[in-house]
Amino acid sequence: MRVASARNLHGHVTQQLGVRIVSGQLQPGEVLPREETLAEQMQVSRTALREAMRVLSAKGLVEARPKVGTRVREERYWHQLDADVLAWRCASMPTTDFVQKLGQMREVFEPAAAAFAAHRRDAAQLKQLETAYRAMEAARNTDEWAQADLQFHEAVLVATNNELMISLFSVVETALGSFFVESARKSGDFKYSLPYHQQVCEAIRQRQPELARDAMQKMIVDSRANMSGKRRTRKSA
Amino acid sequence: MRVASARNLHGHVTQQLGVRIVSGQLQPGEVLPREETLAEQMQVSRTALREAMRVLSAKGLVEARPKVGTRVREERYWHQLDADVLAWRCASMPTTDFVQKLGQMREVFEPAAAAFAAHRRDAAQLKQLETAYRAMEAARNTDEWAQADLQFHEAVLVATNNELMISLFSVVETALGSFFVESARKSGDFKYSLPYHQQVCEAIRQRQPELARDAMQKMIVDSRANMSGKRRTRKSA
DNA sequence: TCTGAGCATATTGTATGATTATATAGATCG
């Protein structure tokens, strides 16, 4: 998932202001300094500042009106599923509370996605899935594992043939990504969840939605327990 | 959910270009005319055009690079869960296929949301829910019903205390909204789903997640059958 | 002929100043 590139100047400005808003440094309701002043403060032209504001406005973070100024909107208007908003939030408040909310999202739609995938997958999508699975089997270290794992889950989502779910996965997974690798690193045996993946893969191959759903469900519950520090149950088949 | 207002000039431009891209009139890979030319074609200044481009770029629809120009990105990069992208899509391709995908999303996360709500709701949130339910009971026509229905489902989502789910609901529901009222209008007895709502409400009140999940699930399945034209089964309690 | 460095060029990126539209608050009139 591409995130607001810092390559351009307005990208920098967008990011800076975005973080300041999402982190709470700029409170909702607060009106920002007028364009000219703020541009001067940030050492950029009004053009760059305005383009940044336009983006923040599109993300629901601010609202600009003539005469009154630009004010920070309340949280309920923020586009919480926007990749940038999510990233800024992860950067500024890495509270376990927020990670749990992301985990809840996964827990909700990944098992459902596995079921849909078992319904609708085509041959090419199954092949992608099996390739990812074999890469997980072959992984020699946590990095290889994490990469293959991500591809596996992405393959499941792609096989749903529902681009809305793919997009949701992409957003949530990117936000959770850093925690996954950390989790894998903490775990002594990083391949402990391989049997679950095998079951999911097999169920999708045989077009058995309920089996796929259950296997995915168990995998996530176990993964969650592992992330929260609890010792996993060793499985070998 | 606020959508790109057409109040501002760049809002108009954003919308026009957005629709042209999402509808396929502008194909992925295609490079747009250079800023100066395009601005002239659309009878706006380069400034307004650029601010629109910046927004479209933030939504993943286009990518601009010096010397090469601005090109339409492939669909997999589009932010499919963006409210505007979704709205443009609904406007340009009202195919049943896409409506089904939206319905799948609902089917996945609304029952889960009901279960979470039963877990985590506080007193105020329950009150909101019950208020919405009574409004549904009291509805005298399809418009009142549709409004109360929306408030009911929103109250369930709010009670999850997970702003990511709230946002997802807000986006999906807005896109589906027009189809709901149409569905209610087509149905002779628009209150046929009231018993399901009662069950959901009661389960959340009693903090019984699984009951809430099941009731919501049944409601959605039934609603879906109704929308696809099949005659509903008359229920009275 | 092939290869790579460097230069020319087209396009977006940034900056600045001026003008217009708009919403708020205050003044004025009934």
Place this chain on the structure above:
DNA sequence: CGATCTATATAATCATACAATATGCTCAGA
């Protein structure tokens, strides 16, 4: 006291100039 009109601050739009940056071409050298 209330409604309407006016003044004004701010964002919105426009026009123009200049800077940065990729791309592709040219041309020297092997």
